[in-house]
Amino acid sequence: MLDATTPAQRPTHAPNDHPKVKTERVGILLANLGTPDAYTYWPMRRYLNEFLSDRRVIDYSPWKWQPLLQLIILSKRPFTSGAAYKSIWNEEQGESPLMTITKDQTAKVSAAMQARYGDQVMVDFCMRYGNPSTKSKVRAMVEAGCRKILFFPLYPHYAGATSATANDAFFRALMDEKWQPSARTVDPYFDHPLYIEALAQSIERAYAKAPKRPEILVMSYHGMPERYLMEGDPYHCQCQKTTRLVKERLGWGDTEITTTFQSVFGPEEWLKPYTVKHVAELAKQGKTNIAVAAPAFSADCIETLEEINEEIKESFEEAGGEHFTYIPCLNDDDAHIKALSAVIEENMGGWLE
Template sequence: MLDTSKAMTRPQHAADDHPAFPPARVGVLLANLGTPDNYDYWSMRRYLNEFLSDRRVIDYSPWIWQPLLQLIILTKRPFTSGAAYKSIWNHEAGESPLMTITKDQTAKIKAAMQERYGDKVLVDFCMRYGNPSTKSKVREMRDAGCQKILFFPLYPHYAGATSATANDEFFRAMMQEKWQPTTRTVEPYYQHPKYIEALAQSIERAYADLETRPDILVCSYHGVPIRYLMEGDPYHCQCQKTTRLLKERLGWADTEIKTTFQSKFGPEEWLKPYTVEEVARLAEAGKKNIAVCAPAFSADCIETLEEINEEIKESFEHAGGEHFTYIPCLNDDDAHIEALSTVIGENLQGWLD
């Protein structure tokens, strides 16, 4: 909950019955994908229904997709997805790891903004699906006096199914406001030097802790249908550039790093190579010791903690792989927070500096 305790004031020379307002401030609203409230059937069904009903995520005709979703997928998938969430759930906090990590990231970014701007900036987070909703946080920021809001989708790479749908929801929330704040959205930061540096440092630390250097680093990005690339989505190109910049920063050869894509869903062909298949091929080709990182995720979540560290690891080991190392997302690592805070500062120029 945002602090709305600042003294309320009326505009100069206003009548006594004029509504009072809090002092004008700037809001920084971080946005991540979302999380179910719990891993039980109905919590999972609500979350999956919202997620899979998003036309940015599944763009098939609703006349075809919705009967399939409501009558078949949502009767079965909440059980399997719920079991997957249960296996990674933060039971102590009663929330998913994504929620815990996003809270930690927000707290650290808030401290960085406080140090730089004092009480002129408010920092909070929202989720595209589930809670806290984008609409509720936009309203809280408006009530707290934010006449300007910087909206920051926490996706290094742009994709219609991530950055765009987060922005869509933000603008829908803005449509409900009688007095709309001035707004900016943050562009993808997939090639920002501080982001690449944070990634490189995390790889170097992980490798330093291993007894044997991995034969190859697999950079596994969340996939999208290849049709999206053909329709103009820049996601594939941005992922490839991140891998190249990371390779150059590390000073590695092409044979030491590889780009793959995970989380295929539905009958369409998606961006290739598929991570789950590629790790098996690597094992069969003699690469018995591999490391996997997930540069497209700003925080560990179901796709990294369960899919990579369980399903993809199992595929590698089943094909004869011996040593599988998952390198965690940047999460609330200090270098990552510095990178995100730098991006925020660059986007606040002209508003505060």
């Protein structure tokens, strides 16, 4: 993979004092949510402060929100969130699972792009919050000669609090470049045939391994305030369509799959039904064998490994549930990499031979 160390050359016919210029190439920058550098108090506080200070995530007036955040939430939340991260931390590599998986995804996407385009491309990743920052990776790509950059937020579904804020960070990084590269951002791919196929295959594999076929599959998506839907955010509709397309691909009936939303935060009403409550209701209704998948996440993270596989599972079992199957995110599965690579190629149309 080409990087910032690739030798630069003086342009043909340029005078001897002309600055050297890197060979032009296309940068493909994958972006995920982010991760703290460690699960101890101060790294957690820095990460949460950056995340919860984003007006795309929490859009309350800063003069109301910031005192609450700085004086109350950030005095307590780093401890509880840190404990949750500690329970899933990749101690061997000293990083969160999201970081490990994103690195693996990037390596596989890079290999796929190199096989097709050779040294014409450079593939890397960044995080919206924490490290490596979007700004640092844009800078590295420009230094490596990327005159075009395809920015790819790894969110199948568009939401202002995910895709839009990632794009915001990308555009802000471009503002600091003296010679700004051409840029494109990737549209949501919630209904892309290869993404739906990858999801369906992962579900089929999980069901094949289950001792007993689950009675229902809960498709748990990250939630958002209902108000955002009313204000025009398309996230809810895109999630519903993903569930419908997966159901149709699997050939299932309406009673075999359902859509829910998790990770409720704050006093507002969020998209319903809430996963944590819905799985308990299913158990009380006699559905004691369920499976849960998280299609909105491209990689397993705190919301899946800790929230779903611990908190939501516990809610189900306390209500009488007996068998809980968590279906991992697509992560670096080959079918997922194939889908991501196809989305990249479609969005690079006209940029490369």
